[in-house]
Amino acid sequence: MTTHGEPGSVGVVATSTVRLFSDSDPLVLVSGATLGPVDVAYETYGTLNADRSNAVFICHALTGDAHAAGFHEGATRPGWWDNLIGPGKPLDTDRFFVISANLLGGCQGTTGPSSENPETGTAYGLDFPLLEVADFVTVHRALLAHLGIDRLLAVVGGSLGGMQALQWSLDHPDELAHAVVVASSSRLTAQNIAFSAVARRAIMADRQFKNGQYAAEGTSPAVGLSIARMMAHITYLSEDAFTEKFGRAPQFETSRRGFGIDFAVESYLDHQGTAFLERFDALSYLYLTRVMDYFDPFSNAGALDRVREHPVRYLVLSFDTDWRFSTEHSLRIVRHLESNRLPVTFRELKSAYGHDSFLLADPAYHATLKAYFDRALEDA
Amino acid sequence: MINAAGLRLDLELIAGQVFPGSRVLDLGCGTGTLLAHLMATKGCSATGVEIDPDKVVGAIRKGVPVLERDVEEALVDIDDESYDVVVLSRTLQTMLRPEFVLSQMGRVAERMVVSVPNFGYLPNRVRLMNGRMPVSKELPYAWYNTPNLRFTTLVDLEDLFARLDLVVDRRYTYSQAGRRLRMYGRLPNLMAGAAVYVLRPAR
Numbered sequence: 001m002t003t004h005g006e007p008g009s010v011g012v013v014a015t016s017t018v019r020l021f022s023d024s025d026p027l028v029l030v031s032g033a034t035l036g037p038v039d040v041a042y043e044t045y046g047t048l049n050a051d052r053s054n055a056v057f058i059c060h061a062l063t064g065d066a067h068a069a070g071f072h073e074g075a076t077r078p079g080w081w082d083n084l085i086g087p088g089k090p091l092d093t094d095r096f097f098v099i100s101a102n103l104l105g106g107c108q109g110t111t112g113p114s115s116e117n118p119e120t121g122t123a124y125g126l127d128f129p130l131l132e133v134a135d136f137v138t139v140h141r142a143l144l145a146h147l148g149i150d151r152l153l154a155v156v157g158g159s160l161g162g163m164q165a166l167q168w169s170l171d172h173p174d175e176l177a178h179a180v181v182v183a184s185s186s187r188l189t190a191q192n193i194a195f196s197a198v199a200r201r202a203i204m205a206d207r208q209f210k211n212g213q214y215a216a217e218g219t220s221p222a223v224g225l226s227i228a229r230m231m232a233h234i235t236y237l238s239e240d241a242f243t244e245k246f247g248r249a250p251q252f253e254t255s256r257r258g259f260g261i262d263f264a265v266e267s268y269l270d271h272q273g274t275a276f277l278e279r280f281d282a283l284s285y286l287y288l289t290r291v292m293d294y295f296d297p298f299s300n301a302g303a304l305d306r307v308r309e310h311p312v313r314y315l316v317l318s319f320d321t322d323w324r325f326s327t328e329h330s331l332r333i334v335r336h337l338e339s340n341r342l343p344v345t346f347r348e349l350k351s352a353y354g355h356d357s358f359l360l361a362d363p364a365y366h367a368t369l370k371a372y373f374d375r376a377l378e379d380a
Numbered sequence: 381m382i383n384a385a386g387l388r389l390d391l392e393l394i395a396g397q398v399f400p401g402s403r404v405l406d407l408g409c410g411t412g413t414l415l416a417h418l419m420a421t422k423g424c425s426a427t428g429v430e431i432d433p434d435k436v437v438g439a440i441r442k443g444v445p446v447l448e449r450d451v452e453e454a455l456v457d458i459d460d461e462s463y464d465v466v467v468l469s470r471t472l473q474t475m476l477r478p479e480f481v482l483s484q485m486g487r488v489a490e491r492m493v494v495s496v497p498n499f500g501y502l503p504n505r506v507r508l509m510n511g512r513m514p515v516s517k518e519l520p521y522a523w524y525n526t527p528n529l530r531f532t533t534l535v536d537l538e539d540l541f542a543r544l545d546l547v548v549d550r551r552y553t554y555s556q557a558g559r560r561l562r563m564y565g566r567l568p569n570l571m572a573g574a575a576v577y578v579l580r581p582a583r
Contacts, residue, residue, distance in 0.1 A: 313445070331457070334447065338427065339459050341403065343445040347436060364433060371441040379443055 008086045009078065010045045010093050013070035017041050017109055020142040023118060027104075027139065033129035037118070040143050041066040041109020042101035045085055046093035048149065053380040055149050056091060056373075057140060057176075058100040059157030059164035061358075062232075062288055063280055065108035068100035069093075083361035090370040091156075095377060099147065103164070104139045105131045105288055107281035114215060114281045125212030125283060131291050133160075133167045140164070141172065153380055154178035154373070158358035159325065160288065163295050166333065170297055173310040178376050180315045180369070183322050183358040185329040186336065187296045192324070195235055196289040199228035203282045212283055225282045226273030233272045238321035238354035304340045314344040315372050317358075317365070324355035345372070389558045390495045390576055391417070394467055397493050397550075397578050398422060402464035405429070405489060407451045407481070408471030411438030419444070427463075429454045452477060455484040463489040470574075472496050473528040483544050486581035492546065495576040500533030500569045501556070517556055518573045534569045541579060550578040 019039050021027040026036030043066050048055060058068050058081060069085035071078050085091045085098050102110035105128070113128035120127075144152070155165040155176050162184025169179035185192070203209060206224030210217040234242075246265040261267045297303050314337055318330035327348045337344040349365050351357035357365070391414045398404055400422040406415050409428030416439075418424040428446040430436050439446040447454050451471065466489035468481070473496060475481045485492050497518035498504075504514035513523045521528065532540075534553075541548060553561040553572035561572055568575065 315440075335457050338447075338457070339462065341425065341462070343425065343427075345440055345445050345447070347433075347448040364437075367437055368440060371437050375441055375443045 008088055009082070010070035010086050012073055013043055013045065013067070013079070014072065015041050015043050015066050015109055018143070018146055020139065020146060027135075027142075029129055029135045029138075030132045031129060035111070035129060038104065038111045038139065039109070039115075040101055040104075040111075040139060042099060042143055043067060043069075043079075044100075044147075045069050045098040046096050048097040052149060052151065053153060054095060054377060055097045055099065055144075055152050056154045056156060057144070057152050058085070058091075058098060059136070059140070059155060059161035060100065060103065061157070061159035061161045062292070063276070063285075064102075064161070065106070065279075066100050066102040066110075067108075069098070080359065083359075084366070084369065090366050090373055092373075096153070096373070099144070099149075101140060101143055103136045103288075105136075105284055105291070107284040108279070110139075112281065113212070113283035113287050122216045123213065123283070127212075128283070128287060131287060133163050133291060133295050133297070134171060136164050136291075137168045137171060140168070141175070150175070152176040153376055154180055156180040156182075157184070158182040159184055159355065160292055163292065167295075167297055169312040169314070170303055170307050173307040173312045176312055177380065178313045178315065178372075180317075180372070181330070181333060182317045183319055183325050183330075183355055184316075184333070185292075185295070185325045186298055186333045187329075188293055189329075193293050195231065196293055199232055199289060200286050202227040202231070203286060206282075209282065214282070220277075221282045222277050225280065225285060226277055228282075228285060229276040229280075230269045230273040233269060235324045236355045238323065238352060240321060241353045241356075244352065298336045304336070304342075307342060308340055311342055313376075314342060315368075316344060316346045317368065318346075318348045319351040319354070319357040319365075320348055321351055321353065322355045322357065388413070390469065390554070390574065393552055393576055394469060394493045394495065395422075397491070398424060398465050400424070403462070405458070405463040405466040407455070407466065407468045407485070408474070409435075409439060409444065409446060409467075411435045412442045412444030412446060414467065414469065415439075415444045416442040451475065451481060452484075455481065455488065458484075458488045460487055461490060465489055465491045465493060467493045469493075469495045470497065473530050473532070476529060478530050478532075479540065479544065482540065482546065486544065486546055486579075490580060492579040492581075493576065494579060495574060496532065496534075496537060497528075497574050498534050498553075498569065498572050499531040500535065501573050502570050503556070505570075516573070534572065534575050535566060537577075541577070545582040546579045547582050548577055548579055552576040 021036045021038035023036045026034040027038045067079040068081040069079040102108045105112045113124045117124040155168050157165040162181035165179040203224035206221035208219035209221040249264040251267045316330050318327040334346045403425045406428045409430050415426040436448045466485045507514045553568040553575045556573035
């Protein structure tokens with residue numbers, strides 16, 4: 001891990017916020033609903049080159065945020081994709097200009113269901129409109145317009161982030177040269193939806209959820225949200241990763257057999273659930289998981305018409321131990337792209353760590369991304 | 381042998397079989413040398429298939445679209461007649477099911493280019509007669525570490541083409557040193573170290 005000022009780190013960064021849509025000029029969603037104002041939190045790293053050909057947009061996953069790289073003032077932990085972004089790293093900030101934004105419906109600076117509804121003066125709660133991945137893309141594009149960038153070298157994302165990269169490439173292929181889709185899916189399976197359903201039930205059945213108005217009521221569905229996170233976290237790791245990390249190790253030296261935290265793995269999950277409460281919001285969790293459930297871009301008639309006109313080059317990566325979005329999910333994307341004659345590169349990478357591998361610095365994974373990005377920049 | 385463009389001679393010959401603007405599938409594309417050449421010089425669109433991870437990264441670095449998959453699995457996912465040319469360069473002998481691979485190649489493209497080492501090459505026969513498995517420039521491995529699973533002579537291979545209704549449009553044969561042989565009929569089965577076939581499915 002790098003720290004402030006060490007080679008490889010972008011150093012100290014700060015999140016900016018910009019109002020991209022207002023009451024009078026609202027965001028129009030795919031559903032037809034409108035939303036305003038919309039604020040977006042974002043960070044950038046590196047420098048846009050003279051011909052504006054080196055811009056790479058990073059899309060975060062379900063619980064990510066705008067802070068992808070470097071350190072916030074006084075922080076000891078870097079951004080969530082710091083191992084990828086920085087001088088000399090695969091997204092070398094001496095050569096690439098990297099943009100990262102918190103997505104619409106999120107809770108870390110960008111407008112979401114816990115933001116204030118201007119009509120009521122309290123949180124939107126369940127009055128917040130349902131979203132689609134294409135709505136995330138609309139807001140990302142508005143941010144780029146604000147930054148004066150009309151074309152991207154690449155859009156890169158893992159998991160839900162990969163869905164955004166894919167949607168963006170299908171809807172606006174003339175605006176990007178490459179889409180990098182990692183550990184992602186073009187259509188959730190029944191099992192995927194089932195896990196999301198249990199997570200949402202845990203949140204909504206929490207008596208403190210108060211039909212989504214918990215902030216106004218001065219409560220918080222903390223139990224529900226932490227259970228949702230604990231369960232989801234199990235699906236992010238492989239069985240081998242759990243075995244390697246914890247095995248059947250007891251949490252305490254002297255056995256206290258009961259219904260508390262007997263095993264180390266229970267303590268770990270408990271910590272994951274509790275730590276999550278500090279950085280995430282229950283309503284955002286509901287809305288964003290629902291977006292994933294309905295994502296199915298290839299089912300739309302003519303979904304690939306535009307990208308066939310303006311071919312985007314694709315890199316699709318999966319990890320062999322990922323059972324959240326298995327390799328079969330990635331191959332489904334590859335089949336749709338290849339059969340539409342789009343240039344697509346695919347690798348299934350070996351990793352012991354399951355879905356979360358896309359956030360880790362596996363050498364083969366990073367060598368692949370480095371080779372791809374280096375070439376993309378040469379071709380730009 | 382390498383030509384001025386840095387292409388292996390059989391790759392240069394294969395490249396000569398591809399019309400400008402073609403859509404080309406290269407099974408066992410290695411680091412993507414042939415496809416990068418075709419993309420750069422003939423405006424071809426390309427897909428490579430390669431199972432060796434290091435070679436896949438090499439192809440990615442060259443900007444060649446490559447699928448890191450087993451050839452048999454990758455072929456099954458490809459639509460009928462969706463490529464103009466499908467290439468199998470010195471890879472058939474590593475396939476577990478060469479018959480299946482050849483018939484699938486005929487399904488996905490109207491033109492096939494297949495290059496193979498010739499097990500019937502005279503020095504191989506001499507070595508076998510002396511009681512030793514052939515090891516040569518074309519077959520540089522010992523029996524216990526070779527990636528080659530299927531050994532064929534040119535004559536046996538041509539029998540399989542016929543059985544699969546694959547028509548041989550052209551056959552180019554080479555000496556061990558990589559020189560083109562100007563000989564016809566069954567003589568190359570004895571004298572050629574390797575051959576390149578241009579085939580089409582009879583449909």
